[in-house]
Amino acid sequence: MTSEGRRAFGVRVAELRRQRDFTQSELAAAIGRTASWVSQVERGIQPVNRLDVLRLLADGLGVPLHVLQPEAPEVVGSGAGVADDAAPNDLDQARLVISGHPALDVVLEPREDFRTGAVAELREEVERVWDLTHGDRFADLSRTLGALLPRLERAARTAPDDVRPEMYRLLARAYQALAAAFVRQNEADAAWLAADRAIRSAELAGDRLGVFVGVFRLVHAFVRLQRLDQAEHAAATALNTLARHAEAESAPPEELSVVGSLHLVLALVHARASERAVAREQIEKARAVAARIGAERNDFNLEFGPTNVEVQAVATAVDLGDAGEALDIAEGLDATGLSAERQARLLMDLGRAHVQRRQFGDALAHLLRAETIAPDMVRSHVAARDAIRELMLMAGRSASPELRGLAERSDAME
Numbered sequence: 001m002t003s004e005g006r007r008a009f010g011v012r013v014a015e016l017r018r019q020r021d022f023t024q025s026e027l028a029a030a031i032g033r034t035a036s037w038v039s040q041v042e043r044g045i046q047p048v049n050r051l052d053v054l055r056l057l058a059d060g061l062g063v064p065l066h067v068l069q070p071e072a073p074e075v076v077g078s079g080a081g082v083a084d085d086a087a088p089n090d091l092d093q094a095r096l097v098i099s100g101h102p103a104l105d106v107v108l109e110p111r112e113d114f115r116t117g118a119v120a121e122l123r124e125e126v127e128r129v130w131d132l133t134h135g136d137r138f139a140d141l142s143r144t145l146g147a148l149l150p151r152l153e154r155a156a157r158t159a160p161d162d163v164r165p166e167m168y169r170l171l172a173r174a175y176q177a178l179a180a181a182f183v184r185q186n187e188a189d190a191a192w193l194a195a196d197r198a199i200r201s202a203e204l205a206g207d208r209l210g211v212f213v214g215v216f217r218l219v220h221a222f223v224r225l226q227r228l229d230q231a232e233h234a235a236a237t238a239l240n241t242l243a244r245h246a247e248a249e250s251a252p253p254e255e256l257s258v259v260g261s262l263h264l265v266l267a268l269v270h271a272r273a274s275e276r277a278v279a280r281e282q283i284e285k286a287r288a289v290a291a292r293i294g295a296e297r298n299d300f301n302l303e304f305g306p307t308n309v310e311v312q313a314v315a316t317a318v319d320l321g322d323a324g325e326a327l328d329i330a331e332g333l334d335a336t337g338l339s340a341e342r343q344a345r346l347l348m349d350l351g352r353a354h355v356q357r358r359q360f361g362d363a364l365a366h367l368l369r370a371e372t373i374a375p376d377m378v379r380s381h382v383a384a385r386d387a388i389r390e391l392m393l394m395a396g397r398s399a400s401p402e403l404r405g406l407a408e409r410s411d412a413m414e
């Protein structure tokens with residue numbers, strides 16, 4: 001469905017909804033979706049290509065399928081002849097789970113039903129949550145957290161005193177993962193909420209470093225919201241507080257990882273504000289911290305280490321418009337030891353750098369490689385879509401099928 005087709009479809013959905021005197025929230029409840037999803041459909045942002053979702057929407061609106069979508073096939077046999085796109089890789093279920101209080105039943109009727117044997121199981125589930133997050137498997141992540149977050153919230157409230165801190169620590173890590181995923185799905189408002197809950201849970205766990213990690217996730221939400229003043233304030237306040245502790249030679253590597261990550265996110269903030277000197281200063285400070293650690297680490301799933309610093313240095317240079325510097329930094333850089341998300345981010349930024357230098361073949365090759373690793377990141381990232389759109393504008397009618405396909409998948413045809 002083209003951008004124009006999505007907008008026309010969205011107008012049709014809005015008209016049919018109003019004819020039934022439904023609000024967006026009421027329609028969402030009727031079809032098991034979120035009001036945000038309905039709003040995005042009506043504004044032409046969210047495509048609806050799958051036949052089963054079209055039928056669900058038609059049923060919710062009380063109209064035949066062909067009224068909602070005249071191009072839909074009238075008769076469909078068990079999938080024959082139907083172009084059924086892959087299932088949406090969204091976080092709708094997780095968004096619903098964090099809407100409202102997470103454990104009202106325990107608030108209403110306090111009880112003691114915690115199973116000590118569940119601790120190991122919950123630890124494994126939280127580890128799996130991070131695997132799904134780093135792998136951009138958001139639909140699986142959403143389903144997993146749909147069950148896991150309420151369990152953790154209840155466990156934290158019903159566990160005995162000696163176990164409760166660990167339950168809150170696991171809860172903080174789960175919310176940190178969700179905040180990171182929401183940022184990558186460009187749902188910054190939900191990321192803000194998840195990060196705030198991560199901060200509170202870490203504090204209740206007595207996990208001091210976890211509080212700062214929650215702030216790190218919060219800063220990324222502020223950046224996506226383009227609230228750079230809030231992002232700088234949150235990052236700088238956390239960094240100024242923690243860096244004093246990390247100056248000691250005996251500072252543990254976990255603490256250094258958090259300090260270095262805060263330098264990196266502050267570099268991102270200043271780069272987005274076009275503050276070249278300050279952004280580069282923060283990159284240099286992160287390099288110094290990584291040199292102190294001297295190894296690749298993944299404390300708090302931050303993936304902080306010498307390689308990730310250079311990956312972020314590439315992104316910073318591209319954000320500042322210094323494509324040549326970005327390509328020089330990336331020369332010989334091996335990111336295969338990092339997560340799929342980090343590898344794809346490097347490829348995406350290299351594609352953007354090549355666009356800036358008008359090296360369109362190299363740009364397309366890097367963006368396509370990034371898409372094979374983390375398709376949803378490339379298709380939802382604003383900067384990636386801008387780069388793809390620039391490629392389309394420059395190619396014009398001579399755009400290759402590969403470029404056109406990438407542009408269609410990324411909503412970058414205009």
